[in-house]
Amino acid sequence: MNMATVVNPVTERENYLNQEYGVRSWLLTTDHKRIALLYLASITFFFFVGGLFALLIRLELLTPAGDLVQADTYNKLFTMHGQIMVFFFLVPSIPAVLGNFLVPLMIGARDLAFPRINLLSWYLYIIAGILMMHAVLTGGVDTGWTFYTPFSTAFSNTKVIEAGLAIFVVGFSSILTGLNFVVTIHRMRAPGMTWWRLPLFIWSMYATSIIFLLGTPVLAITLTLVIFERAFHLGIFDPTRGGDPLLFQHLFWFYSHPAVYIMILPSMGIISEIVPCFSRKRIFGYSFVAMASIGIAVLGFLVWAHHMFVAGMSIYAALIFSFLSYLVAVPSAIKVFNWTATLYKGSITFSTPLLYAFGFIGLFTMGGLTGLFLAALGVDVHVTDTYFVIAHFHYIMVGGAVMGYLGGMHFWWPKISGRMYPESLGRLAALIVFIGFNLTFFPQFILGYLGMPRRYWQYPPEFQVLNVLSTAGSTILAVGYLLPMAYFLWSMRYGKHAEPNPWGAAGLEWMTPSPPPTFNFEETPLVTWEAYDYGNIDLPKEVPVER
Amino acid sequence: MSDSPAIVESHNPEQQHHFADMEQQRQASSLGMWLFLATEVMFFGGMFCAYLIYRYWYYPEFAAGSKTLDIRLGAINTAVLICSSLTVALSVRAAQFGKRKLLVTLLVATILLGLVFLGIKGVEWASKFEEHHVPGYSFHFEPQAPSHPNTKIDPQRIQIFFSLYFAMTGIHALHMVIGVGLFAVLTFYAWKGRYNSAYYTPIENAGLYWHFVDIIWIYLFPLLYLIDRKK
Numbered sequence: 001m002n003m004a005t006v007v008n009p010v011t012e013r014e015n016y017l018n019q020e021y022g023v024r025s026w027l028l029t030t031d032h033k034r035i036a037l038l039y040l041a042s043i044t045f046f047f048f049v050g051g052l053f054a055l056l057i058r059l060e061l062l063t064p065a066g067d068l069v070q071a072d073t074y075n076k077l078f079t080m081h082g083q084i085m086v087f088f089f090l091v092p093s094i095p096a097v098l099g100n101f102l103v104p105l106m107i108g109a110r111d112l113a114f115p116r117i118n119l120l121s122w123y124l125y126i127i128a129g130i131l132m133m134h135a136v137l138t139g140g141v142d143t144g145w146t147f148y149t150p151f152s153t154a155f156s157n158t159k160v161i162e163a164g165l166a167i168f169v170v171g172f173s174s175i176l177t178g179l180n181f182v183v184t185i186h187r188m189r190a191p192g193m194t195w196w197r198l199p200l201f202i203w204s205m206y207a208t209s210i211i212f213l214l215g216t217p218v219l220a221i222t223l224t225l226v227i228f229e230r231a232f233h234l235g236i237f238d239p240t241r242g243g244d245p246l247l248f249q250h251l252f253w254f255y256s257h258p259a260v261y262i263m264i265l266p267s268m269g270i271i272s273e274i275v276p277c278f279s280r281k282r283i284f285g286y287s288f289v290a291m292a293s294i295g296i297a298v299l300g301f302l303v304w305a306h307h308m309f310v311a312g313m314s315i316y317a318a319l320i321f322s323f324l325s326y327l328v329a330v331p332s333a334i335k336v337f338n339w340t341a342t343l344y345k346g347s348i349t350f351s352t353p354l355l356y357a358f359g360f361i362g363l364f365t366m367g368g369l370t371g372l373f374l375a376a377l378g379v380d381v382h383v384t385d386t387y388f389v390i391a392h393f394h395y396i397m398v399g400g401a402v403m404g405y406l407g408g409m410h411f412w413w414p415k416i417s418g419r420m421y422p423e424s425l426g427r428l429a430a431l432i433v434f435i436g437f438n439l440t441f442f443p444q445f446i447l448g449y450l451g452m453p454r455r456y457w458q459y460p461p462e463f464q465v466l467n468v469l470s471t472a473g474s475t476i477l478a479v480g481y482l483l484p485m486a487y488f489l490w491s492m493r494y495g496k497h498a499e500p501n502p503w504g505a506a507g508l509e510w511m512t513p514s515p516p517p518t519f520n521f522e523e524t525p526l527v528t529w530e531a532y533d534y535g536n537i538d539l540p541k542e543v544p545v546e547r
Numbered sequence: 548m549s550d551s552p553a554i555v556e557s558h559n560p561e562q563q564h565h566f567a568d569m570e571q572q573r574q575a576s577s578l579g580m581w582l583f584l585a586t587e588v589m590f591f592g593g594m595f596c597a598y599l600i601y602r603y604w605y606y607p608e609f610a611a612g613s614k615t616l617d618i619r620l621g622a623i624n625t626a627v628l629i630c631s632s633l634t635v636a637l638s639v640r641a642a643q644f645g646k647r648k649l650l651v652t653l654l655v656a657t658i659l660l661g662l663v664f665l666g667i668k669g670v671e672w673a674s675k676f677e678e679h680h681v682p683g684y685s686f687h688f689e690p691q692a693p694s695h696p697n698t699k700i701d702p703q704r705i706q707i708f709f710s711l712y713f714a715m716t717g718i719h720a721l722h723m724v725i726g727v728g729l730f731a732v733l734t735f736y737a738w739k740g741r742y743n744s745a746y747y748t749p750i751e752n753a754g755l756y757w758h759f760v761d762i763i764w765i766y767l768f769p770l771l772y773l774i775d776r777k778k
Contacts, residue, residue: 232713
């Protein structure tokens, strides 16, 4: 090629986005970076479907009377909001998008260990998504996202089998993603990338993948048994034949409590990347933060029955589960303290990703502390099944997981797209999300404490002021979510071209061009430095080459 | 997809280009298979957990239900599966030594043994339908004299035993069907001579899967068929 024709070397350079064009090159790709973008598009779709249900719920609750929708419709709204948000957005969000994109890049690999299985997991997600949307559009489900028996097996007249099948399949997609990550992290690390040099995002992905592998199959068999009970009249959870609905709850929460950590651990990993970068310091207590991820994953498997304190459990079992639930707070607190200690005396830049990280730290702390209220047996009896619980887990899942996800999307967007997003608009959106979030969910803590139960479509008039606040907040939150989507799309065409390392961040993913070439690195890197080496970041770093 | 810019080595045609060498590829596949089997343990674990609890609660019903199962067919099936595990183990060996004909023979033998198992299982299931022992509206059970005169048997609760019986053997059989399909594909490739001493991971991994399915049956047989069989 004639050098004179190269107008812009950045756009001309071959990368994973421009190497091939056309629908086929996307739908049959085995490149982890392209699969990440396929996931990004799909989970964004489901985020807005789930969000639409959330807005309808909030609109119904604007007035005390049940006027916008019928009780039956309301049941379906909160069920499908929960199922779509949990299984089709939150669980796959960070692992399948940012994890898929970053795991090979961060450890210096050319791809995940099983690229075709990676593509298969996206197709499974899409099959599950079609099943779920079909269930939604042909009548919906009204069991609550928890599928509690015997209502789901014997009484509900809605699309339980279809939704159960959808979640079974999407679970299989998560299992394959987790399996791919574990094998990749074990077997594909670049020379010199030892376990204690891994970025903390990788540690959190590893912990998440362990939960995927050990938790999701239990959900799969539980839903299978529910489906068998509806379809073939087996009676494993049927009390009229001696079956025990509580067994269903135990099995369900054995997955679904660790699933909370599937949602929050990846966000914690992102925060551990953002905080050192924008305070220009090595993370405080690297090994403690890493081991806290593993600790959360392990302890997370031992606390499930705190969802069942009022369901009729032995008081001694409840005591033990209460104690173990408190224990989970220890590794969580280690992380929060270490992030704070990292910020201490750092040279802080208040960029968009860091604003989301601040939001995460504050909101996660509130969500975590109110979780301790719920782990306390006496308090739990008072606030079970009230809006206090709703507010608590939204602080973790929306205030924590989604904040982390958005922070990570902003942090790595230059790497993913090769373009910069508008910084001032980014900061504005982060602020809007923070304000909207708190206005939506803080009133729900008070509502719950005053005794407003969850899952009702009408309520006594004295609760209206707080509900109006919450609904108002949810519209602000919606604006905060639409804004990044708009400017991300805008930046893909009009954004400034990104440097390989626009933030001056440490980590292998920043040592390759933005966007990266198909095989990630021109040469396999040889790692000779520690993670978060911000003390020496300004020294010229020659990437020594193996072979 | 273009090739990796960096490596030009004399490499095995089976090597995928994101791996540095065959050894890394083999280790990755092997680890992946073991992790998959761990998920399978958790998957079956849910049913074994339910079995444990209900058997503890409803022991007389479980014993009564168990006695209606055909211990002869169950035992034959156990033997069939153990034999198939042997043929699988030998097929891995044959692949390692690159003995193509032996490999194909052993894989076909495995498939046939798998089909025999499924056939016998089908016969057992069919007789359960005839006896109205399938849970649901047409379930009917005449309790024989209980082994101990003062234990009462609740016919409703026997449905729990049969629910677990059908769920566990049904999902096990589904795994067998998948395994047979897997081996059919592998037989085709083995016949074309794809496997040799440098590349036999698919045979090894399918073998691991088959052994796992086999082991599940080794547990299912005593748990379902051999409750309180002493005379």
